[in-house]
Amino acid sequence: MRFSVLLTLLRMRYTLLWAQVRLRQGKIVLFIVGYLLVVLIGMLLAAGGIGAALAAIQTGHAEIVARAVLGGFFLNMLAASVMLGFGLSKIFAESVLRRYPLTALEQLTARQLLGVLEPLWLLAAALYCGVAVGFSALGVTVLWIAVPAALLLVVVNYLLARLLQMLIERLLASRGGVLVVLLFIWTFAVGGSIVLPALLRNPAAREAMTQLLTFTPPFAAAALLSGRDLLTQVPLLATWTVGLAAAVWELDRLPAPSRAIDGADAAWGGPLDRIAALFPGVQSALVAKSLRFYLRTNKVRFPALLTLPMLAFILFAASNTQGRRPPVDPQPAFLAAFFLSFIVSVISTMHMDNNVFGYERSGFRRFLLAPVPPRSVLGSVTIASVLVGSVQIPLAAAGWLLFSPFRGEWRMLVMLLGNACTGLFLFRSLGLWVSLLSPRRADYFQRIGNQLSVAGNVVAVGSVLIAFILPQFLRRTVITPTLLAYWWAAPLAVPVAAALLLWTLRSGAGVFFARREQLLAVIEGRN
Amino acid sequence: MPNAIEIENLTKTYGKVVAVENLSLTVPAGTFFGFLGPNGAGKSTTIACLTGLLDSTAGSIRLLGERFTANSAALKQRIGVMPENLGLFECLYAHEFLAFQAQIYGLDQSTARRRTTELLEAMELTGQGKKPLNEFSAGMRKRVAFAAAVIHKPEILFLDEPFESIDPSGVALMKQWLRRFTSAGRTVFLTTHVLETAERVCDRAAIVKTKGQIMWDGDLRPLAEDRPLSFDGHNFATLEDLFLHVAGERYTQLDWL
DSSP states (O other): OOHHHHHHHHHHHHHHHHHHHTTSHHHHHHHHHHHHHHHHHHHHHHHHHHHHHHHHHHHTOHHHHHHHHHHHHHHHHHIIIIITOTTOOOSSOHHHHTTSSOOHHHHHHHHHHHHHTSHHHHHHHHHHHHHHHHHHHTTSSOHHHHHHHHHHHHHHHHHHHHHHHHHHHHHHHSTTHHHHHHHHHHIIIIIHHHHHHHHHHOHHHHHHHHHHHTTSHHHHHHHHHTTOOHHHHHHHHHHHHHHHHHHHHHHHHSOOOOOOBTTOOOOOOOHHHHHHTTSOHHHHHHHHHHHHHHHTSHHHHHHHHHHHHHHHHHHHHHHOOTTOOOSSOSOHHHHHHHHHHHHTTTGGGHHHHTTTTTTTGGGHHHHHHSSSOHHHHHHHHHHHHHHHHHTHHHHHHHHHHHHOSOTTOHHHHHHHHHHHHHHHHHHHHHHHHHHHHSOOOOOTTOOSSOOOOHHHHHHHHHHHHHHHHHHHHHTTTOOHHHHHHTTTHHHHHHHHHHHHHHHHHHHHHHHHHHTHHHHHHHHTTOO | OOEEEEEEEEEEEETTEEEEEEEEEEEETTOEEEEEOOTTSSHHHHHHHHTTSSOOSEEEEEETTEEOOTTOHHHHTTEEEEOTTOOOOTTSBHHHHHHHHHHHTTOOHHHHHHHHHHHHHHTTOTTOTBOBGGGSOHHHHHHHHHHHHHTTOOSEEEEESOSTTOOHHHHHHHHHHHHHHHHTTOEEEEEOSOHHHHHHHOSEEEEEOSTTOEEEEEEOHHHHTTOOEEETTEEESSHHHHHHHHHOOOOOOOTTO
16 A cells, blocks of 8 residues: 555645635635634534533443434434435546556545545544543543544444445446335334334333444444443454445445446337427427436435435324423424425425536537527426426325325315425526526436535525424424414415516526526536 | 638637637638647637637627527527537437437427437447447447537538547548538538548648637648648648648657656
């Protein structure tokens, strides 16, 4: 292993990063603010870690608190990376590193070393090290054991996230793999929510589960920080690291998956062409192309299959109070449904909607070369997105009618349908503006991972998080009968959102034309 | 013969950087025209302006006798473009991409499908029905881009480095089509760094140096008749000799190499 080569690549990564931001004054400011924010959050997390350690020792439950803090953060990092796609971007693709005289091991190490130095993992390091410093400052353990243990936990956390990402990518690329991943998520989410409470009620089962968890990396790190079982926990953490690294190594060596079918003949007149044929003239060809753009990526297909089960599960969780009686609102499920209905048609297409041209790369110039007005281009991607997203609305409504406990309350259904249609138009409108004003060159064939710009993330991830979290905060203040009294506002909002979308298409076409050179430069990777 | 392309004092700047400055050029209809020059001479920028991809900063462009701007949808329908980076929609299959191109350029669905099938067969791209374009080899991608440029039978064809990565039999076929294309009064505007190819296929050529400054513009047919090209008081037996004279031959000795 030549570490000088790895260092050269590491330097190159930051040179490239700087080269990307120095092109425009605004970008430099954004870059500096972004990194200052990362440093600030890192410092807060480190301080939080130290505080948690102090509190843990003062309460006399050092290891238990350490387990909770490290375990909770470990899982959150996994969710943020695997589900939201943060911290797992490929700085240098394998094909790029193959051009250099590097061994396979050096290539893999270079890529993973660059990966673990992404801001997300630096934040994890800040928190884990904060806990470690807190524990060693109060004499529970020594610094030279605690900090390496914390850093090793970061590496394990990263490797596990990377391994899950690679496994999911491979499954999604295979036929039927989407269903396997869905099944896995269902087992994990629903099974967990049913099995876990049952286990917690049974002391013997709880004890057995705790014993099992002691073999997990965060629990092993917590034991090390508490100064316990040095001789067993160090090998355990090392085994996790080596085992995960070996698994990543093996998966990395497998050839890239492909869905292509060799020797297949050209087939004409499929269902997408028939749907597109409903539109006149060249719009038909543009819509057919846009429908394929949306439906041939797992960035749409996977969330499309996941949306309704996921929302149903959230509603189930919101209504399942299990003895925790909400003090004001007796129907938290409706409040959750009220907010989730805004995004029911959005989740499946949000990755594409907020960067609708960025995935086209050099294909984007066809839109500029073609003898079609910009409004037709924007119109076709919007039509395709609306068609794909709107499929969820009748399915969700049917689900609500069949399974909700409020079957007789028609105002609820009207409100939910109104919200869903409003969200359908509103978020396409926002997505178009983000695509035009803050595009990002992205890889259409990357199956998971977050490739949106900051603005894209604010709209896409922000809206989903708000819809998930807001009901939790409002359940004490918003009363369902009060909400229902304004049921008429929901259908009224639909034409307003539709008008906003039409206005966006009209004025966005002008922006598209005026900014086409900048768009071309960004999307083709020259800016 | 009327002019297919008329460029007058074309200037294109990117901020303070001048890519093309005061370029004036005419290309008669039915010409196989080579637009040649070293890297960074402004060839691709010129093609981008001529095809409506970029707005010119100053100057005017007339295509087929009409003033051309990035908004000229009707004129765009009469030209075909094979861009430098091919501009393929990677998620589509080859036949879908070609049919899309045909329909966007005004062909009806049945004609689009018929021509797509014929082009796929001619370009030896059949049997790729369920393979997205991103999985095609470099040569196959080039063939698809070429087919997409000609499918609507344009009156002017802009080709940016069309022959690289394509095998000799494919290149021979493309040249055969292009000769037929120009003999029917249509125009080809070609940029390439392969001067032997340009010498063999082009009737006329212009050599630009920096900022699209034309250093030489003339007839290449004497070379086909084994007669030299005369310029600057010298005779040149090949286009490459002329190019090196115009663009400047560089001699740098690297002792370690």
